[in-house]
Amino acid sequence: MTEASGFPMTRPWRRLIHRDVLSGLLFIALAGLGLWLSRDYPVGTALRMGTGYVPRLLCWILLGLGAVIALRGFMAPGAERSTLPIGLAAVRPVILVFVALVVFGVSLERLGLVISILLLVGIGALAGRNLRPAETVLAAVVLVALAWGVFIAGLGLTIPVWPEW
Amino acid sequence: MEFLSNLALGFSVALTPANLVFAFVGAMIGTLIGVLPGIGPIATIAMLLPLTFHLEPTAGLIMLAGIFYGAQYGGSTTAILINLPGETSSVVTTLDGHQMARNGRAGAALAAAALASFLAGCVSTALIATLAPPLARVGQSFGAPEYFSLMVLGLIAAVVLAHGSVLKAIAMIVLGLLLGLIGTDGNTGGQRFTFGLNELADGIDVATLAIGLFGISEIMANLTQRESSREPVVQKITRLWPTGEEFRRGWPAALRGTALGAVLGVLPGGGATLSAFAAYALEKRVSDRPGMFGRGAIEGVAAPEAANNAGAQSSFIPMLTLGLPGNPVMALMIGALMIHGIQPGPQIMTERPQMFWGMVASMWIGNLMLVIINLPLIGMWVQLLKVPYRFLYLAVLLFCAIGVYTVSNSPAAVVMAAIFGVAGFVFQRLSCEPAPLILGFVLGPLMEENLRRALRVSGGDPMIFVNRPISLGLLIVALVLLLIVALPAIRSGREQAFQE
Numbered sequence: 001m002t003e004a005s006g007f008p009m010t011r012p013w014r015r016l017i018h019r020d021v022l023s024g025l026l027f028i029a030l031a032g033l034g035l036w037l038s039r040d041y042p043v044g045t046a047l048r049m050g051t052g053y054v055p056r057l058l059c060w061i062l063l064g065l066g067a068v069i070a071l072r073g074f075m076a077p078g079a080e081r082s083t084l085p086i087g088l089a090a091v092r093p094v095i096l097v098f099v100a101l102v103v104f105g106v107s108l109e110r111l112g113l114v115i116s117i118l119l120l121v122g123i124g125a126l127a128g129r130n131l132r133p134a135e136t137v138l139a140a141v142v143l144v145a146l147a148w149g150v151f152i153a154g155l156g157l158t159i160p161v162w163p164e165w
Numbered sequence: 166m167e168f169l170s171n172l173a174l175g176f177s178v179a180l181t182p183a184n185l186v187f188a189f190v191g192a193m194i195g196t197l198i199g200v201l202p203g204i205g206p207i208a209t210i211a212m213l214l215p216l217t218f219h220l221e222p223t224a225g226l227i228m229l230a231g232i233f234y235g236a237q238y239g240g241s242t243t244a245i246l247i248n249l250p251g252e253t254s255s256v257v258t259t260l261d262g263h264q265m266a267r268n269g270r271a272g273a274a275l276a277a278a279a280l281a282s283f284l285a286g287c288v289s290t291a292l293i294a295t296l297a298p299p300l301a302r303v304g305q306s307f308g309a310p311e312y313f314s315l316m317v318l319g320l321i322a323a324v325v326l327a328h329g330s331v332l333k334a335i336a337m338i339v340l341g342l343l344l345g346l347i348g349t350d351g352n353t354g355g356q357r358f359t360f361g362l363n364e365l366a367d368g369i370d371v372a373t374l375a376i377g378l379f380g381i382s383e384i385m386a387n388l389t390q391r392e393s394s395r396e397p398v399v400q401k402i403t404r405l406w407p408t409g410e411e412f413r414r415g416w417p418a419a420l421r422g423t424a425l426g427a428v429l430g431v432l433p434g435g436g437a438t439l440s441a442f443a444a445y446a447l448e449k450r451v452s453d454r455p456g457m458f459g460r461g462a463i464e465g466v467a468a469p470e471a472a473n474n475a476g477a478q479s480s481f482i483p484m485l486t487l488g489l490p491g492n493p494v495m496a497l498m499i500g501a502l503m504i505h506g507i508q509p510g511p512q513i514m515t516e517r518p519q520m521f522w523g524m525v526a527s528m529w530i531g532n533l534m535l536v537i538i539n540l541p542l543i544g545m546w547v548q549l550l551k552v553p554y555r556f557l558y559l560a561v562l563l564f565c566a567i568g569v570y571t572v573s574n575s576p577a578a579v580v581m582a583a584i585f586g587v588a589g590f591v592f593q594r595l596s597c598e599p600a601p602l603i604l605g606f607v608l609g610p611l612m613e614e615n616l617r618r619a620l621r622v623s624g625g626d627p628m629i630f631v632n633r634p635i636s637l638g639l640l641i642v643a644l645v646l647l648l649i650v651a652l653p654a655i656r657s658g659r660e661q662a663f664q665e
Contacts, residue, residue: 020330023595027336034343037358047625051355054613058343065336072332085594093388094590097381097562098583104566105579117563124562127388128555139559146560151567155216159570 018082020073027066034059096127112162113152117144171522172294178523179530184227187220188531191228195235196538199251200243200546203387203554204561206236206252208380210497212568214372214504222505223520227527229501230481233494234286234528237437237474238535241278242546245271245466254437254473257445261458261465268461272405279539281419281467285475286532288423289430293482293525296431297514300486304511309618310629314639316612319489321643323434323604331650334601337592341602344369345609352617364577371500373569373578374606375493377585378592378599380565384558385590405540407463415467418448422468426475431482433604436492440476441469478528485521486511488611493600496607 015021034055041052073079100123107116121140125131151157178184198209210229217225236252243251245262258278265274307315324334347358348368359365407415425447426440448468449458458465481498483489488509490496499509507513514521539546569582589599623629630636 019595020333023333023336023592023597026591026595027340030340030343034358037360041355041357042353045625046620046627049352049617049620051350051353051357054616055343055346055357058339058346062336062339062343065332065339069330069332069336086591087389090385090389090590090594094385094587097385097388098587100562101381101566101583101586102580105570105576105583108570108579109576120563120566121559124559125555128558129388130555132555135555139556143560143563147563147567151571155219157571158574159567 014082015074015079017084018073018076018079019085020076021070021079021082022073022085024066024068024070024073027062027069031059031063031066034062093127096123100124100127109160110163112160112164113147114144114161115163117147167298168294171298171518172526174518175294175522175524175526178223178519179227179526183221184224184523184527185530187224187228188231188527189534191231192235192238192531192534192538194228195232195237196239196535196546197549198232199236199239199241199255200549201239201552201557202243202249202251203383203557205379205383206233207375207493207497208383208561208565209236210494211372211375211380212564214497214501215568215571215573217501218504222502222507223523225501225505226498226520226524227531229498230524230528231531234474234477234531235535235538237470237477238279238282238539239546240473241282241466241470242275242539242543243550245274245278246547247550252437254441254477255470256438257441257469258466260445261460261462264459264461265463265466270411270461273407273411273463274466275543276405276407276540277411277415277419277463277467278470279536281415281422281471282474283532283536284416284419285423285426285471286478286535287529289427289475289478290525290529290532292427292479293485293528294522296482297486297521297525300482301511301514304487305515307511307635308633309615309622310633310636311639313612313615313619314630314636314643315487315489316608316615318639318643318646319433319483319491320601320604320608321646322432323491324601325646325650326429326432326434326439329596329598331647333597337597337599337601338605341605341607342609342612344374344602345606346613351610351614362577364575364581367573368610369581369606370572370578371497371603371607372572373582374585375497375603376565376569377582378589378603379493380561381582381586382589382593382599384562384565385586386593387554387558405543411463415463418464418468419471421447421451422471423475425468426472427479429472430476430479430491433483433489433491436480436494437473437477440472444468444472474532481524481528484509485513485524488513490604490607493603496603499607 038052038055042050043052043056044050100120103123104116104120107119118140121136121143125136152161198204198206210232217229237254240250240252240255241258243249244255244258245266248259248263250256250259262274320338324331347365349366350357356366422444425444429440429443430436445465445468448464449455452464480491480495483491484495484498490499502509566579569578572578592599619629630640
């Protein structure tokens with residue numbers, strides 16, 4: 001991650017984007033979410049543990065660990081020269097791979113295997129660096145044939161192949 | 166004689182035609198994904214896990230195990246021929262293996278890797294057969310408090326041996342434990358962290374989590390980087406057989422690698438990758454020509470390749486005998502057992518001897534198959550490497566998607582895997598290792614159950630973990646391990662060890 005990927009920041013603030021500070025904050029946030037979600041779970045006693053006993057205990061431990069990790073990252077030597085651990089280059093592939101999967105999952109049962117694969121390959125191909133349309137079509141055809149051969153003909157999975165009207 | 170009759174039972178199971186086919190299929194798939202960079206055994210096993218539901222449990226386990234050790238063989242091919250590790254466990258093989266290929270000794274390097282792996286496979290199969298029964302007997306004498314402490318020790322040891330920050334790894338374990346609790350609480354029937362969604366009532370499936378964290382996030386990470394050119398060393402592989410001199414130097418190295426790998430594999434957090442790194446470092450230290458390392462020393466191929474295979478196989482020991490997973494692949498194996506309703510633990514060996522010994526025997530058979538798959542068919546695997554990543558990732562993405570769907574035949578699982586993919590990518594960027602999370606995830610429900618039972622026995626008094634001698638001993642070892650890593654002097658030594 002170079003300077004180009006981060007936005008301009010003055011040095012002291014850069015400590016906040018040290019990877020340990022960010023991981024610590026992430027752990028704290030997740031622990032906080034867990035504590036909030038489990039606020040109404042019955043805790044019980046050590047002898048008769050309720051639904052919430054172990055989850056809440058673990059959330060508090062995670063909260064503590066997150067705080068220590070963030071603090072140590074903030075104090076780490078060289079932290080003032082931190083750069084953002086996730087750059088702009090990652091945004092496109094991460095979002096498109098995510099979208100491709102979600103679209104596949106939602107469409108599989110309604111539109112069938114063939115159309116879902118075409119959608120997955122189409123969106124997935126956009127996530128790559130240099131898209132070559134002819135190659136992508138070829139890949140889609142090969143993958144449809146392969147998936148049909150392995151999963152439908154070979155393993156006999158009960159996935160609809162074509163849209164169900 | 167118990168040893169021989171056990172092995173005889175094992176071979177009678179493993180040599181049935183169906184099980185031979187599954188061992189072969191596993192070894193082939195393992196080699197395939199081992200050769201291809203960008204897809205590892207964890208994601209592959211996770212993808213195939215739901216399919217093993219339709220198989221007989223022994224056959225399913227034989228196939229999944231074949232994928233794991235098959236990948237250790239395949240990874241070396243890529244490392245030697247194109248200087249790219251096919252698997253993380255073959256990273257060190259690139260150093261000398263690729264140099265050998267450049268010196269025109271590609272054939273010898275491939276042969277050394279395959280033969281060393283085979284030697285390691287034979288030794289560690291025998292090791293499992295001798296070590297497993299006594300360990301299982303120890304495990305059977307454990308009560309709930311001992312089990313809880315054993316799991317604590319297992320998780321802590323996994324963290325200490327893994328690389329990176331120990332604190333972050335412990336946080337990842339805790340996060341994994343929490344994810345493992347999602348769903349319906351078996352004891353009280355209450356829903357935990359389900360957001361009121363029916364899809365979460367049964368909890369998250371380990372295959373969904375593993376495919377997201379290891380398969381999908383890997384695709385995202387690879388697409389973020391520039392595609393590296395992968396040009397195989399084109400010159401013809403003329404001689405496969407090593408020279409006499411290479412043999413003389415290679416076989417003691419392979420033996421040392423096997424020994425080291427077998428020991429490190431049994432420890433939690435050990436396994437293939439750590440073993441390979443450690444074996445390379447050891448060879449460099451004991452060699453009479455350390456200057457040759459990095460310039461095509463055959464010891465630098467034979468030792469790590471023996472070690473990663475030995476480590477991969479001996480990591481089955483704690484999983485099979487104590488139900489304790491030392492690495493993510495073993496966590497998935499426990500998932501595979503649970504799919505079939507088999508509770509992992511020491512009782513497996515006495516209750517299902519055919520399954521246990523059949524799997525052990527199949528490992529030896531699988532290793533023999535792998536030598537055959539790898540050496541004469543090397544040309545075929547090299548052809549495979551010419552498939553560019555821009556095709557490959559689409560295929561991996563599709564297989565991940567279908568694999569996740571078949572976990573529970575629900576679109577929700579695919580969406581969850583996508584979310585875990587993004588999470589895995591973020592964790593990777595923040596240098597948070599995902600392996601401890603998976604271990605915590607699998608052990609979470611078991612730990613809670615044992616904690617509950619132990620505290621019920623003691624009437625709610627947590628001192629029970631300290632008052633029982635075995636439990637206390639296990640906890641002390643865990644504490645000592647933590648203290649050791651916390652000491653600054655040893656910490657720097659540990660970092661050095663991982664840099665080598």
